[in-house]
Amino acid sequence: MTGLRARQKADKNRRMLEAATRLFREVGYDAARIEDIAERAEVSVGTFYNYYENKGDMLVATVAMEVEEVLEAGEPIVANPPADTLEALSALINQYYDHSLVYLSKDMWRTAMAISIQQPDTPFSRRYTELDRALCRQVSTLIQRLQQRGVVIMGVDTAAVGAMFFNNLNMMFTEFVRDEAMSLERLKDDVARQNRPLATLISAPQQQA
Amino acid sequence: MTGLRARQKADKNRRMLEAATRLFREVGYDAARIEDIAERAEVSVGTFYNYYENKGDMLVATVAMEVEEVLEAGEPIVANPPADTLEALSALINQYYDHSLVYLSKDMWRTAMAISIQQPDTPFSRRYTELDRALCRQVSTLIQRLQQRGVVIMGVDTAAVGAMFFNNLNMMFTEFVRDEAMSLERLKDDVARQNRPLATLISAPQQQA
DNA sequence: CAAAAAGATTGAATGAGTTCATTTTTCAAG
DNA sequence: CTTGAAAAATGAACTCATTCAATCTTTTTG
Numbered sequence: 001m002t003g004l005r006a007r008q009k010a011d012k013n014r015r016m017l018e019a020a021t022r023l024f025r026e027v028g029y030d031a032a033r034i035e036d037i038a039e040r041a042e043v044s045v046g047t048f049y050n051y052y053e054n055k056g057d058m059l060v061a062t063v064a065m066e067v068e069e070v071l072e073a074g075e076p077i078v079a080n081p082p083a084d085t086l087e088a089l090s091a092l093i094n095q096y097y098d099h100s101l102v103y104l105s106k107d108m109w110r111t112a113m114a115i116s117i118q119q120p121d122t123p124f125s126r127r128y129t130e131l132d133r134a135l136c137r138q139v140s141t142l143i144q145r146l147q148q149r150g151v152v153i154m155g156v157d158t159a160a161v162g163a164m165f166f167n168n169l170n171m172m173f174t175e176f177v178r179d180e181a182m183s184l185e186r187l188k189d190d191v192a193r194q195n196r197p198l199a200t201l202i203s204a205p206q207q208q209a
Numbered sequence: 210m211t212g213l214r215a216r217q218k219a220d221k222n223r224r225m226l227e228a229a230t231r232l233f234r235e236v237g238y239d240a241a242r243i244e245d246i247a248e249r250a251e252v253s254v255g256t257f258y259n260y261y262e263n264k265g266d267m268l269v270a271t272v273a274m275e276v277e278e279v280l281e282a283g284e285p286i287v288a289n290p291p292a293d294t295l296e297a298l299s300a301l302i303n304q305y306y307d308h309s310l311v312y313l314s315k316d317m318w319r320t321a322m323a324i325s326i327q328q329p330d331t332p333f334s335r336r337y338t339e340l341d342r343a344l345c346r347q348v349s350t351l352i353q354r355l356q357q358r359g360v361v362i363m364g365v366d367t368a369a370v371g372a373m374f375f376n377n378l379n380m381m382f383t384e385f386v387r388d389e390a391m392s393l394e395r396l397k398d399d400v401a402r403q404n405r406p407l408a409t410l411i412s413a414p415q416q417q418a
Numbered sequence: 419c420a421a422a423a424a425g426a427t428t429g430a431a432t433g434a435g436t437t438c439a440t441t442t443t444t445c446a447a448g
Numbered sequence: 449c450t451t452g453a454a455a456a457a458t459g460a461a462c463t464c465a466t467t468c469a470a471t472c473t474t475t476t477t478g
Contacts (some may be wrong), residue, residue, distance in 0.1 A: 003474080004474070004475090005426080005473085009426085033463090034464080043427080045429070045466085046426090046466095046467085047427055048468080051361070054465075054466075064419045082309070095388050111327055113323075113326050114322075114323035114325075117319050117386075117387060118320055118323040120319070120388070133425060149294050159444075164407060167380035167403075168372075172389040173379050177326075178326060178329040193366075194373050194376075195373075197366050197370050197411070198370075198373060200409065201411065202406070209474080212444080212445080213443095213444070213445090217456090221457095242433095243436085253457090253458045254459070255436090255437085255438085255456090255457060256457050256458070258437075259456065262435090264434095264435070276445080
């Protein structure tokens with residue numbers, strides 16, 4: 001059986017994560033004070049800092065959970081994509097976008113992005129970066145899959161094209177969370193429009209019916 | 210003649226901007242205390258806050274100056290670009306990148322980007338966003354110019370393609386400032402590689418010599 | 419089981435950004 | 449030259465995130 005100490009530790013960690021996630025959503029990141037999080041989790045402020053390097057670390061931890069889900073939800077689409085380049089891309093990307101606001105608010109995204117840029121060497125920021133890489137690879141893999149199926153022409157550098165699509169969708173998502181008034185639909189439309197030229201140019205000519 | 214008050218105000222603002230810029234470069238953003246900036250500029254802390262909403266606002270002000278220069282430096286290239294799509298793009302983009310570290314350190318860039326994401330509604334953040342838009346338009350204009358000269362094929366949505374190139378170069382620059390170890394050369398090479406497929410696909414066939 | 423070592427917890431103290439009631443300076447009217 | 453009002457400047461006080469020396473709990477050792 002696991003030692004008492006290990007169990008207590010896991011339990012405290014769970015309580016803190018839960019308290020923080022709820023508080024972040026309830027009052028926003030800035031207004032959620034460490035003292036409050038600690039109180040809800042029934043630990044002291046000092047204990048919080050034994051588990052997390054700083055306040056931002058805690059937020060990035062919750063974001064990482066979300067991105068992992070997004071990544072997983074993308075797999076079936078990559079495994080069995082629509083037979084049209086732009087449609088396949090949109091299916092994957094819109095899946096990302098639709099999932100993005102399930103657990104997190106725009107405010108939380110903004111803060112998480114800001115932290116991952118400003119403190120790139122904190123453990124959870126590194127994890128965030130890794131997840132970004134994984135998403136980028138997933139897009140590249142989709143292109144590669146389409147190439148194998150003859151939807152995308154041969155001789156295209158799938159890694160380069162995948163990176164380009166990904167950087168574009170990522171940058172546009174950043175713009176989306178920065179603008180509180182921008183809707184998900186608007187985001188999807190804009191990105192689809194931007195993707196169209198490259199998607200069309202790398203596509204093989206349509207088969208006749 | 211301008212009133213005494215207006216002159217004093219302009220002078221104080223200049224002193225604060227100068228003090229802040231120098232301190233940021235000397236000791237980094239975090240270590241530069243408002244108290245020190247105020248002392249160097251020979252004003253009180255309170256006065257600092259009469260001119261700038263917060264510490265980050267001051268940094269974004271200095272960044273905005275830098276971006277304006279970059280934008281200006283890009284104009285001659287757009288006016289008279291190399292006759293090859295990828296070369297023209299690289300010329301403009303590398304100009305951006307080379308200029309980026311003249312006044313600002315990676316640390317300052319990271320902080321500025323973080324602020325512009327986290328507090329998008331502060332006046333200087335809005336200016337930063339505007340400048341980003343202007344850069345994006347500049348890239349689109351370059352593509353359009355190449356199209357007019359027959360280097361890029363007709364029927365390409367230059368705004369969409371320009372946005373894609375820009376979002377890619379911007380995202381890659383973010384990655385660059387996040388990674389203290391990444392060199393400018395590495396950044397340029399990576400971006401050129403990513404741009405190649407789209408640049409090639411939108412290019413008109415080479416004229417025979 | 420006792421004692422020592424290792425691991426965790428604690429919360430008061432620290433320090434930096436930000437606020438705001440008060441004071442000082444400038445300007446315009448009489 | 450007053451004087452009242454508007455604008456600006458001020459710095460002590462406040463709010464939090466973060467630290468750390470002291471204390472407590474669990475585990476290991478003899």
